[in-house]
Amino acid sequence: MAARKTSTRLPRDYLGLLDTPVLHLRNPYLIAWWSVAFPGFGHLLLGKYFRGLVLVMWEFFINQYSKVNAGMVYSFMGDIETAKEVIDVKLLLLYMPVYFFGIWDSYRTAVDLNDEFKLSERENSPIRKYTIESIGINYLDKRSPVIAILWSLGVPSLGQIYQHRLLQGFFTLIWTIIVVYYSHFMEALVYLIQGDIERSTNVLDMQWLLFLPSFYFYTVYDAYINTVEINKLFDKEQSTFLTKNFQDLDFKILKGKVVE
Structure with a gap:
């Protein structure tokens, strides 16, 4: 049985020095919900960084x-x-x-x-594992979703930085500092903590x-889901490599039984 040809038309990932966009299945309703919570977050989850960052900055402004x-x-x-008095109706429109x-x-x-992902799966699209340049290195690796969540709970954006998604990580960190300040x-x-509730309020x-709240819980969710999907991509790349280089071309499995 001949090996299936790998397509280069629909790559599954891009290992850049600033980020690691990954193509995977997403729930469109969940993506829309994050856009309801904060404009731009749905696009950031999809890897549409420029559009997402513009929408986030527009929301702040x-x-x-x-x-x-x-x-x-x-x-x-x-x-x-009072709510009517403080809102600027002209800008609200x-x-x-x-x-x-x-x-x-x-x-x-x-x-x-999602349609593009299904096509890439069908065409057995390539998966990049390393990017090495004079100013840095990025590589596909398995990471712990729990660790990603814990870092994001500590400081929003650290979960993204842990995944080498630096562009979104530092953007989120800067805006988190601004909002907290x-x-x-x-x-x-x-x-x-001192018990002065009135002054605290x-x-x-x-x-x-x-x-x-939107920023905080978004970074936790984003860190978890992307760590899981990057790990799946790592397993897929390893499986493809071993099949291509070490598995006999006549090896096949039918109904759970190995056929030689």
Whole structure:
């Protein structure tokens, strides 16, 4: 039985010095949900980094100046009149179309990339294992999903850096520092530990603080799911290599039995 020809038309991964995009199956509804939580996150999960980063920065800019987060806080407290006063309606009308576009586009892209993944599987597309250049090295390796989660729980972005996904990792780290600084989260945490709950509450900037939960839980989820998928890709590459170089061409398995 002749060996199946490997296609170079649909590669499964790209081992760059700044990131490791991987093609794999994704749940389009889950991707759309992350875009609901924070515009751009769905695209980042898909590896659409430029579009995702632009949407994330747009969300920070337009949300900060339209005061959507502050309006949400007051509405949760039942103070509807104050919520109406703080929100800039003119900017809000710019916010909504881009927000819904991010949800729709991430869902559509997830469906398309799932089709591309199925084609790459059918064509036995190649998997890159090493990238070595004068300024650095990146390689496909198995890593622990639990370790990735723990680092992300400690400081958002460290799970991505652990996977050698530096572009997204450092971008997330910078914005996490900005959000923590302007929300006064660390100050509030210190006062809370000291038992001064009133001062802890008063020092918080809720407009900035509402950015933090989405960032925090997104990095944990992203670190876990990408570690699992990179590990699957590593196993696939090892299996393909061993089959191609060490398995007899006449070797085949039928209904769970080895046929020689």
